Amino acid sequence: MLILVINSGSSSLKYQLREVHPDGGEPAEPVIASGLVERIGVPGSGVDNHSEALEQVNAELETVLGGRTIDAAGHRVVHGGERFKAPALVTMEVIRAIERLAPLAPLHNPAAAQGLRAIAEKWPEMPQVVVFDTSFHQTMPEEAWRYALPDALYTEDGIRRYGFHGTSHDLVTGLAAETLGIPREQFSAVILHLGNGASATAIAGGASVDTTMGYTPLAGLVMGTRSGDVDPSIITHLIRNGSYDADQMDRLLNRESGLLGMSGHADMRQVVDNAHAGDRRARMALKVASYRLAKYVGGYHVAVGGAQAVVFTAGIGENSAPFRAAVLDRLAPLGIAYEAEKNLERSGAPRVISTADSAIPVLVVPTDEEMAIAQATVELAMGAGAR
Known part of the structure; x- marks a missing residue:
């Protein structure tokens, strides 16, 4: 099956066209095409909206495509609120529900809804599936x-x-359990999704029981440009004094x-290089991020x-x-030990980098959110009669 994976941002549309075998087999070349349309709606860009981006x-x-037809489209949607606890087959009511959740993700949900409507208009018979960043954490x-x-602020x-990052946390949980030979329903772990946005999730019985991001993706860890946890009184103080x-x-x-x-840099690679060169601010940034x-x-x-x-x-x-080394060195009191050479290795497959006598195994597991979205799309789209 040919699956179009869409990630609609507020002014961008990222896509992948993937080959997915319904029986779970891995094609020789799963990613057939990929690309990014940027500056959507920006004056002078030539792309006024997501419908025009989809035409591009x-x-x-x-x-x-070579005459082949796309079988289904899968979309990443940031916020599913409490309503969506799993991927969903798209209907107009689902699109309206995503739009109603826009106050929880004002930059992302409206754009996702625009992408859904654009495909529904162009290919009305094509099944569409939405996969939510938040749904994996509904087990907390x-x-x-x-x-x-x-209480009223919740009710x-x-x-x-x-x-957030639920698609990645879900996928990596399963891969880590498989790597260690532990049934997922018996697996407890701490999953660290560390990119420009970063979150940690506590896994018990293969499910999320706590996570660092909160009402929005701002909470928790030190990220590329996000503060993570801060004392809320700092915010009220700076607003109150007019700053x-x-x-x-x-x-x-x-x-x-x-x-x-x-440190002056959002890219971890640059921060690490500057720290090694003796930059005081970069060293402090690494200390704060690894400590947190x-x-x-x-x-x-x-x-867990x-x-x-x-x-x-x-x-x-x-x-x-x-x-990784900076973080793991701080975890030695838990009995965690890692092999320096294994930590330096690069591989596209899951691997264990801890020593044989480490109290807790340490793994590096590549994530592939687009693959996870494509697989979820196939499962639901087949039931909807996709080719």
Whole structure:
């Protein structure tokens, strides 16, 4: 089956055309085409909306389809609220529900809905599936997702911890359990999705029981440009004394903080290089980021009743051996030990980098969110009568 995987941003549309075998087999070349349409809606870009972006994607795909027809489309949607606990086959009601959730993800959900409507208009018979970043975390117990705020803020306004990166955490959980030979339903771990956006998730019985991101993706770990956890009184203080208004504060915390705010660079590779060259700010940024992460790992080790693995994934987690080492060195009190040479290795397959006598195995597991979305799309689209 040919599956078009779509990731609609506020002003961009990223796509992959993938070959997926319904029986689970891996094609020789699963990714047939991929691309990115940027600056959608920006004056002078020539792409006024997501419908026009889709026309551009279609023109690019026609050169590789060779007469074949796309069987279904799978979409990443950031926020599914409490309604969507699993991938869903798209109907107009589902699209409207995604639009109603826009206040929880104002930059992402409206764009996703536009992409869904655009494909429905161009290919009305094509099944579409939505896969939500938040749905994997709907298994969290209430004590994990509740905030200590007045009850009405949850019951009337939906303010609670939702969590994100769920597609990646879900996929990597299964791959890590398989690598260690542990049935998923018996698997407990701490999964570390570390990219420009970063989150840690506590896994018990193969399911999410806690995660660092919260009502929005801002909470938790130090990220490329996001602050992660801060004392809320800092925010009210800066707004009250006139230094920032709400919009400026939002920009400060989401786009001007994290590694960028501390070191001047959002890219972990540059931060590591600068730290090795003796840059004081870069060294401090690495210390803060690795300390914050190690602290969460320790807490989640307790939360799951004893983790059977600590798993690194995503861009930084898979590729930054220096940052992995900085985190793992802090976890020595848990009995974690790793092999320096294994940590430096590069591989496209899941691998164990801990020593044989490490109290907790440490794994590096590549993630592939597009693959996970394509597989979920096939499962639901087959039931909808896709070719």
